[in-house]
Amino acid sequence: MFKPADVSNVARELIVSRSFRHALMLIIPYACVLVGLDVAAHYGDATGAALPVQFFMSQDRSFGEFLEYSLTTASAVIMLLLWLRTRTMLFLTSALLFLWMTLDNSVEIHERLGFVIGAWVPPVAGLPVAPHHLAETMVFGAVGLVWLAGMAVSLRRSDATAAIYGLIIILCIAGAALFGVVVDLLTSWGDHGLALLNILSFVEDEGEFAMTILAFAISVAIFDRERATPPQPA
Template identity: 30%
Template structure:
């Protein structure tokens, strides 16, 4: 069974990537030229224009996966929808930042490699939440249908790509003291997250179009 983007999904992906590149370009103009003074054009700005666009993509990922979970009666798709719902809440409400500060204070984390106790607290929260969802996904995977398993393989790869930018590059961004590299890593971190999330939501958008074909294949296999 192969999953691929339809023409409609591909056009949506091109549109989203074009918007991502536009936000990245506006961020560069804001950061390096001073021609734009409004900080909302920075992709690093909380509740800036780029981050609101990211909320939009996460919201539709949650909604589409929830609909797919109902259509397929797939608990695995439901867990994926809950994971993206957490990501939406985390970005909008700064959950891992707040919990990270609480944990670092209670456990008396120390600074290391230019990383603050707060950063280690945030990293702890991100790792624990990731492990929580990965454990549930792994358990449910073995009891799920072929279609849900195939979806999960793609989404797990996408999740690791998000973690690369959102956790690994984020830690490097904080640890680096050179102003020029600090600014560049901030751009790579948030710009990378934007691009990966665009690919994810367009992939999820294409899944209902693959569903009838998959059901037909399964019926033929049973016969």
């Protein structure tokens, strides 16, 4: 369908595009403020100087969470507009995933399902993690498999350029999952000292935050690139 060189060429075009830079210029200054607040909150937690919970990136309804809601919602809208313009299923599949990310962050879907499923999962001897944390990982895994199946079908029906877009989006989401799922499981795995717990939580939150920003900027760049391309006749 396409060669590795094609992926790198398209990725380079997106990253050096003016729209990508403008998206990052819009987000990064405020994101840096939020990261600074998160650092201060973690330091305060480790030293006994409590700061407002809204400073923590991981807290629901925190300043950082609201920015993530905005970024994933905007990415979903961008992907939906691209689908309406091109009728490429890959964009619709991506829009649905970004919508899921927004809903999951805002109403804690995976946490709620984790407690429900975890209540039916017996503790595993020798496994230093609570059943509901394992159940949360299972929920993410199930959603991820459904999304990847949809992306696989969409990639087969897409042209080379759209398929490359899809691969880049998959890499962004995989990066977010690495921090939001894998590092989150490590944070819950066994007992940690206060310092290590704060470090793991910081890596998880900031890593997922960075990948969300990157996914948004890539979405903007894809939209701008496609907008400059005349639509193909049906």
